[in-house]
Amino acid sequence: xxxxxxxxxxxxxxxxxxxxxxxxxxxxxxxxxxxxxxxxxxxxxxxxxxxxxxxxxxxxxxxxxxxxxxxxxxxxxxxxxxxxxxxxxxxxxxxxxxxxxxxxxxxxxxxxxxxxxxxxxxxxxxxxxxxxxxxxxxxxxxxxxxxxxxxxxxxxxxxxxxxxxxxxxxxxxxxxxxxxxxxxxxxxx
Amino acid sequence: xxxxxxxxxxxxxxxxxxxxxxxxxxxxxxxxxxxxxxxxxxxxxxxxxxxxxxxxxxxxxxxxxxxxxxxxxxxxxxxxxxxxxxxxxxxxxxxxxxxxxxxxxxxxxxxxxxxxxxxxxxxxxxxxxxxxxxxxxxxxxxxxxxxxxxxxxxxxxxxxxxxxxxxxxxxxxxxxxxxxxxxxxxxxx
DNA sequence: CCCTGAAGTGTTATATTATATCGTTTTTGT
DNA sequence: ACAAAAACGATATAATATAACACTTCAGGG
Ligand SMILES: [Zn+2]
Ligand SMILES: [Zn+2]
Ligand SMILES: [Zn+2]
Ligand SMILES: [Zn+2]
Numbered sequence: 001x002x003x004x005x006x007x008x009x010x011x012x013x014x015x016x017x018x019x020x021x022x023x024x025x026x027x028x029x030x031x032x033x034x035x036x037x038x039x040x041x042x043x044x045x046x047x048x049x050x051x052x053x054x055x056x057x058x059x060x061x062x063x064x065x066x067x068x069x070x071x072x073x074x075x076x077x078x079x080x081x082x083x084x085x086x087x088x089x090x091x092x093x094x095x096x097x098x099x100x101x102x103x104x105x106x107x108x109x110x111x112x113x114x115x116x117x118x119x120x121x122x123x124x125x126x127x128x129x130x131x132x133x134x135x136x137x138x139x140x141x142x143x144x145x146x147x148x149x150x151x152x153x154x155x156x157x158x159x160x161x162x163x164x165x166x167x168x169x170x171x172x173x174x175x176x177x178x179x180x181x182x183x184x185x186x187x188x189x
Numbered sequence: 190x191x192x193x194x195x196x197x198x199x200x201x202x203x204x205x206x207x208x209x210x211x212x213x214x215x216x217x218x219x220x221x222x223x224x225x226x227x228x229x230x231x232x233x234x235x236x237x238x239x240x241x242x243x244x245x246x247x248x249x250x251x252x253x254x255x256x257x258x259x260x261x262x263x264x265x266x267x268x269x270x271x272x273x274x275x276x277x278x279x280x281x282x283x284x285x286x287x288x289x290x291x292x293x294x295x296x297x298x299x300x301x302x303x304x305x306x307x308x309x310x311x312x313x314x315x316x317x318x319x320x321x322x323x324x325x326x327x328x329x330x331x332x333x334x335x336x337x338x339x340x341x342x343x344x345x346x347x348x349x350x351x352x353x354x355x356x357x358x359x360x361x362x363x364x365x366x367x368x369x370x371x372x373x374x375x376x377x378x
Numbered sequence: 379c380c381c382t383g384a385a386g387t388g389t390t391a392t393a394t395t396a397t398a399t400c401g402t403t404t405t406t407g408t
Numbered sequence: 409a410c411a412a413a414a415a416c417g418a419t420a421t422a423a424t425a426t427a428a429c430a431c432t433t434c435a436g437g438g
Contacts, residue, residue: 063415097418136349145354163325165365165368166366175356177354182353269423284388308395
């Protein structure tokens with residue numbers, strides 16, 4: 001597989017530890033800082049509601065629930081994990097198409113992204129603009145951060161154009177170690 | 190899905206038309222030019238044999254066969270398509286693990302690449318060096334070309350490093366229209 | 379040469395991810 | 409209220425990938 005340690009199932013909600021609010025000024029998101037993530041989620045849901053209203057799209061209860069489940073983690077979450085949570089929390093035996101249809105809608109509205117190397121989904125921090133994401137995926141803890149600086153994307157597309165290729169969409173995923181997981185590398189006795 | 194028209198099955202060997210040899214000087218490969226592809230394949234197999242010998246790795250008949258089937262197309266080919274061809278050509282009812290093990294070996298040896306957005310595999314043009322590929326995937330004909338200019342990759346990793354992320358592997362796939370398929374866009378009556 | 383351990387392969391079963399299809403319900407616009 | 413469209417529930421199935429175990433092949437040492 002692409003990443004080294006393939007857990008049997010992607011998990012969410014495992015960093016809801018501290019609620020200290022640290023303002024990391026110039027960063028697009030706070031994937032690496034321990035923060036009040038529930039407020040992240042609330043804001044994301046509010047923004048999504050507003051955006052869909054503006055666009056004349058229907059953010060139904062089901063779609064909102066899926067969006068919330070996706071947002072609840074800084075780690076990409078698999079469709080079947082969402083399915084399991086929906087079935088557990090609400091005693092609804094949801095079927096795959098239910099989740100996939102919601103995910104498709106959210107992807108179309110740019111409210112979430114799909115991480116191809118993990119077959120998983122993650123909330124988008126800047127859903128108001130259609131953009132090409134650059135994703136930094138930690139091979140150890142799977143925390144994934146989206147960079148929105150699109151200069152590199154432009155360069156890539158420029159180079160593609162130089163070869164006569166007409167680029168329409170780019171997929172950039174970088175695997176490695178997030179700041180939190182790097183010290184763990186030096187712990188080997 | 191990531192690409193617009195998802196054919197039910199990826200296909201190979203559908204551009205073995207002309208054998209005109211056109212030297213496109215500065216290009217790493219000839220995905221877009223009509224050329225004697227069978228000679229491409231031969232060279233790739235020879236080089237693979239040599240590289241494995243140098244590395245003390247065993248390019249067995251099975252692995253070589255899979256490599257040839259992958260190389261036979263400029264389009265990424267799915268594992269189950271390889272499986273079907275193996276079963277057809279040699280009256281061997283091969284099972285999935287047979288193909289996946291060969292693919293894993295070829296991936297480890299950098300003789301092929303996996304295209305995540307297609308769940309498919311394609312031969313590498315420069316297997317002697319470990320590198321990060323940039324893939325240009327045509328949404329119409331699926332012809333996929335690998336760029337080896339790694340400056341952009343370096344920039345991406347640099348930007349990742351600026352955020353404290355220690356990058357180890359990058360995945361860059363750009364979808365769009367290859368030169369051959371672009372005129373088709375203007376044919377709409 | 380023969381033994382032996384490691385690597386490779388065959389085979390069966392199963393896991394994981396995603397879609398097709400159809401019928402019902404809900405919403406929207408008139 | 410009515411009709412059309414969109415969303416949803418439900419069942420089945422497709423597509424991709426791996427687990428587990430037995431058997432074969434091969435390299436290397438005696
Ligand atoms: Zn985004
Ligand atoms: Zn990490
Ligand atoms: Zn390559
Ligand atoms: Zn094309």
